[in-house]
Amino acid sequence: MRFLCSGCYALFLALLIFIGQSSPSAAQNAPEKAALCASCHGQDGVPLDPTIPVIWGQNEGYLYIQLRDFARGARKNDQMAAVVQQLSKEDMQALAAYFSKQPWPNLGQKAPPSDIVKKAEAIANSAQCPQCHLGGYLGAGVQPRLAGQSQTYLRKTMTDFRSGARANNDWMTALLKTYSDADIAALAAYLAGF
Amino acid sequence: MSKIWKTTTMLAALAGLGLLGLNRAQADEVGQSTIYGDLTFVTQDMLNQAEHDGNNFLMTHGNYSQTRYYPNSQINAFNVQHLHPAWIFQTDVMESMETAPIVVNGVMYVTTSFDHVFALNARTGEQLWEYKHKLGPISVYCCGPNNRGVAVYENMVYLATLDAKLVALNAKTGKVVWQTELADPELGYSETMAPTVVNGKVLIGTNGGEYGIRGFVRAYDAKTGKLLWNFHTIPENSVGVWGTKDATGHDLHRDIAAEKAALAKLGDPYKRLGGGVWQNPAVDLKLNRIYFNVGNPSPDLDGSPRPGDNLYTDSLVSLDLDTGKYVCHYQYIPHDVWDLDAVSPAVLVDVKDNDGKIVPGVIHAGKTGYVYVNDRRDCHLIRFSEPMVPQENMFALPTHGIGTRMLPGANGGVEWSPMAVDPHLSLAYAINLHQPMHYSVAEAAYPAGKLWLGGAFKVIPGEPQWGNITAVDYDTGKIAWQVRTEQPMIGGVLATGGGLVFTGEGNGYFKAYDSKTGAELWRFQAGAGVNAPPSSYTVEGKQYIVVGAGGNTQLDYKRGNAIIAFTLY
Numbered sequence: 001m002r003f004l005c006s007g008c009y010a011l012f013l014a015l016l017i018f019i020g021q022s023s024p025s026a027a028q029n030a031p032e033k034a035a036l037c038a039s040c041h042g043q044d045g046v047p048l049d050p051t052i053p054v055i056w057g058q059n060e061g062y063l064y065i066q067l068r069d070f071a072r073g074a075r076k077n078d079q080m081a082a083v084v085q086q087l088s089k090e091d092m093q094a095l096a097a098y099f100s101k102q103p104w105p106n107l108g109q110k111a112p113p114s115d116i117v118k119k120a121e122a123i124a125n126s127a128q129c130p131q132c133h134l135g136g137y138l139g140a141g142v143q144p145r146l147a148g149q150s151q152t153y154l155r156k157t158m159t160d161f162r163s164g165a166r167a168n169n170d171w172m173t174a175l176l177k178t179y180s181d182a183d184i185a186a187l188a189a190y191l192a193g194f
Numbered sequence: 195m196s197k198i199w200k201t202t203t204m205l206a207a208l209a210g211l212g213l214l215g216l217n218r219a220q221a222d223e224v225g226q227s228t229i230y231g232d233l234t235f236v237t238q239d240m241l242n243q244a245e246h247d248g249n250n251f252l253m254t255h256g257n258y259s260q261t262r263y264y265p266n267s268q269i270n271a272f273n274v275q276h277l278h279p280a281w282i283f284q285t286d287v288m289e290s291m292e293t294a295p296i297v298v299n300g301v302m303y304v305t306t307s308f309d310h311v312f313a314l315n316a317r318t319g320e321q322l323w324e325y326k327h328k329l330g331p332i333s334v335y336c337c338g339p340n341n342r343g344v345a346v347y348e349n350m351v352y353l354a355t356l357d358a359k360l361v362a363l364n365a366k367t368g369k370v371v372w373q374t375e376l377a378d379p380e381l382g383y384s385e386t387m388a389p390t391v392v393n394g395k396v397l398i399g400t401n402g403g404e405y406g407i408r409g410f411v412r413a414y415d416a417k418t419g420k421l422l423w424n425f426h427t428i429p430e431n432s433v434g435v436w437g438t439k440d441a442t443g444h445d446l447h448r449d450i451a452a453e454k455a456a457l458a459k460l461g462d463p464y465k466r467l468g469g470g471v472w473q474n475p476a477v478d479l480k481l482n483r484i485y486f487n488v489g490n491p492s493p494d495l496d497g498s499p500r501p502g503d504n505l506y507t508d509s510l511v512s513l514d515l516d517t518g519k520y521v522c523h524y525q526y527i528p529h530d531v532w533d534l535d536a537v538s539p540a541v542l543v544d545v546k547d548n549d550g551k552i553v554p555g556v557i558h559a560g561k562t563g564y565v566y567v568n569d570r571r572d573c574h575l576i577r578f579s580e581p582m583v584p585q586e587n588m589f590a591l592p593t594h595g596i597g598t599r600m601l602p603g604a605n606g607g608v609e610w611s612p613m614a615v616d617p618h619l620s621l622a623y624a625i626n627l628h629q630p631m632h633y634s635v636a637e638a639a640y641p642a643g644k645l646w647l648g649g650a651f652k653v654i655p656g657e658p659q660w661g662n663i664t665a666v667d668y669d670t671g672k673i674a675w676q677v678r679t680e681q682p683m684i685g686g687v688l689a690t691g692g693g694l695v696f697t698g699e700g701n702g703y704f705k706a707y708d709s710k711t712g713a714e715l716w717r718f719q720a721g722a723g724v725n726a727p728p729s730s731y732t733v734e735g736k737q738y739i740v741v742g743a744g745g746n747t748q749l750d751y752k753r754g755n756a757i758i759a760f761t762l763y
Binding site for chain 2: 060061064065072074093096097100125126128130131134135140141142168169170171174175
C-alpha cells in the first residue's frame with residue numbers, strides 16, 4: 001500500500017477503528033460515516049492529496065456507483081477497499097446523496113496555455129466527450145463531473161482506465177486506448193481548468 | 195361578437211381569399227374547439243379519430259397509425275413562404291431536445307431533457323404549468339438525457355422518465371396523480387420514449403439494449419398505474435432458426451457451428467439479451483393489435499456471448515392489445531453485431547402487395563437505410579425499398595483493433611427519427627445519416643448495468659458525413675425523390691394536407707419541402723439544432739407548425755432550449 005498523505009492515514013485509521021467498533025446498525029447516518037471520508041477527501045471538500053478526487057458536489061448516481069464498484073472489487077484501490085468494507089448499500093446511497101449536495105470546491109487550477117487547450121479540444125471533439133459528460137463537463141446522474149476535478153487525479157485515473165488498472169468501465173478503457181500520455185496530460189489539464 | 199361567430203367569419207374570409215383548402219368536416223372541428231372553449235379532456239373517441247382531427251395533435255406520431263400526417267391545408271405549398279414565428283417559448287433546460295409537441299384544444303404539452311414537462315397556451319406560448327421530475331440518483335442512458343414527449347388521455351398527461359418511472363400528471367395542474375417504477379435503473383433500464391394510451395391502457399417499452407437488460411413492452415392501467423400485462427421482447431427461447439441472411443438477402447457471415455457450440459456451453463442468453471424499444475407502438479384498432487420494432491441485442495458488437503438469432507431483436511413484433519400475447523414477428527437481422535437495428539416507429543398504411551392488391555401494411559425505416567414493408571396480418575415482408583444511403587461492405591464482421599470500415603454507420607440510415615407518410619401519394623419520408631464508421635469488437639464480461647457494447651463503432655475522422663431526406667414509394671419500394679443535407683439527419687418528419695413536408699437540421703435550419711417533388715419551399719434559422727419531430731395544430735382558425743430547437747447530444751448539434759411555433763398570419 002502506498003499512502004501519500006501520512007497525516008490523513010493516521011486519522012483515517014483511527015476513524016476506521018472507531019467506526020468499526022461502534023454499532024453496525026443502520027442507525028449510523030450519513031454525516032457520521034462522512035467524517036471518515038473527510039480524512040482523505042477533505043473537511044471542506046478539498047482533498048488532502050492531489051491524487052485523491054473531489055467528491056463534494058459530484059453527481060449522486062456516479063458517487064454511489066463508484067462506492068458499489070469498490071465494494072464489488074470492480075474498481076480496485078486499497079484505500080477505498082478498506083473504506084467500503086464498512087458500508088451497506090443504504091450507507092453508500094446516503095453518502096452519495098450527502099456528498100452530492102455539498103458545494104464543489106474551487107481547487108484554484110488555472111486553464112492551461114492555449115496550445116494545450118487546442119490539443120485537448122481537438123481530442124474532445126473527435127471522441128465526443130461531451131456526449132456523455134455533457135455541457136460544461138458537469139455530467140449528470142451516473143456520468144461524472146470532470147470540470148474542476150484534480151488534475152493529478154484526472155491524469156492518473158485516465159491512465160488507469162487506459163491500462164485496465166481501472167476496470168469498471170470498458171467503454172472508457174476502449175476510448176482512451178487510442179490516446180498517448182501527452183494526449184491524456186492535455187485532457188487532464190484542460191478539464192481541471194475548465 | 196361571439197367566439198364561434200368570429201371564427202366562422204374568419205374562416206369564411208380566408209376561404210374566400212382562396213387560402214384555405216378546408217373541407218366541411220375540418221371547418222366543423224375548428225368550430226367545435228371554440229364552442230367548448232379550453233376543453234382539455236381527451237376521450238378515446240378523439241384519439242380514435244386523431245387521423246382526421248384538423249385541430250389537435252394528440253399523439254407523438256399524430257395518430258394510432260403513426261403517419262405524422264396532419265390533414266389541414268391552411269399552410270400549403272402556395273403560401274408557405276409567408277410562414278414566420280408566432281411565438282417562442284424557452285424552457286429552463288439547455289440540452290438535446292427530442293420532444294414531439296402534443297396539442298389538445300389550445301393547450302400544448304412539451305418535454306425537455308431530464309424530464310421536465312411544460313403545459314403552454316398553444317396560441318401564445320405562455321406557460322401554464324411546469325412539472326420537473328425529481329430524478330432518482332441513478333439514471334443510465336446511452337445517447338443523451340432525452341425525452342420524446344407525453345401521451346394524453348382523459349384528464350391526464352403521461353410521462354416516462356430517465357430513472358425508469360412512469361408518471362401520470364393532472365393535465366390541468368401538472369401535479370402527480372400516480373407514479374410507478376418500471377424497472378431497476380441500476381441494471382441499465384431507462385425511458386426516453388413517449389407512452390401511447392389506448393382503451394385505458396398506457397403502453398410503454400424500455401431503453402437498455404446497450405446495457406444487457408431484458409427488454410419489454412407493457413400495459414399499465416391509465417387510472418391507477420397497475421400493471422395489466424407484460425411482454426418480454428426477448429423470449430425464453432431466443433435461438434430461432436439460425437438465419438444466415440438478413441431480410442434483403444445479404445450474407446451475415448455467421449459461424450453457425452461455433453454458435454451452436456457456444457449455445458451448448460452457455461445456454462440460452464435471453465436474460466441479458468437487450469431488445470430495447472425506442473418508439474411508440476402503432477395501434478390497429480380494427481385488428482385490436484399493436485406493432486412495434488425491437489432494438490439491438492446486447493452486447494452490441496460482440497456476438498460470442500449470445501448464440502442464436504437473438505429473438506426478437508431487430509424485429510417487427512405484433513401483440514394482442516388486450517392481453518399482450520404474441521401474434522407474429524418478422525426479424526430483419528438475425529444475430530446482429532453492428533447495432534443496425536429497428537428503432538424508428540412502425541407506421542400503419544394500406545399498401546399494394548406484389549399482385550397489386552391493397553393489403554393492411556406496416557412500414558418502418560431501418561438503420562440499414564431500407565424502408566421495410568410488411569403485412570400487418572402475419573408480419574411477413576412484402577418488400578424493401580432501394581437503399582436510401584450508400585451501403586458498403588455491408589455485414590462485414592467487426593474485427594479487433596481499429597475495426598472494419600462499413601456503411602451505413604451504427605446510427606443509420608435512419609435513427610429513432612420517425613418517418614411521415616402522405617397516404618394520397620403513397621410516399622413515406624425518412625431522414626437519413628451518412629456516417630462512415632469503423633466497427634470493432636472487444637469481448638467484455640457483463641458489466642452489471644454499465645455500457646456493454648462489446649467493442650466500438652467510431653466515426654472515421656476525415657471522411658465526409660452528410661444526410662438526406664428521402665421519399666420512398668411504399669407500393670413499389672422506389673425512391674421518388676431525395677434531398678441531400680449538409681449534416682447527418684436526426685429528429686423527425688411531419689407531412690401535411692398542404693402538400694408539405696417539414697424537417698429540421700443540426701445546423702439550425704428548419705425547412706419545408708414540396709411533398710411531391712422535394713423542392714425546398716421555405717427555411718428558417720432557429721439558432722440551435724432542430725432535431726425533434728415537428729407537429730401541427732389549429733386554434734381559432736389559425737394553423738400552426740411547431741418544433742423544438744434544442745440540438746442533439748448524440749451528434750453534438752448545437753444545444754438550445756426553444757419551442758418555436760410558426761403561422762402565416
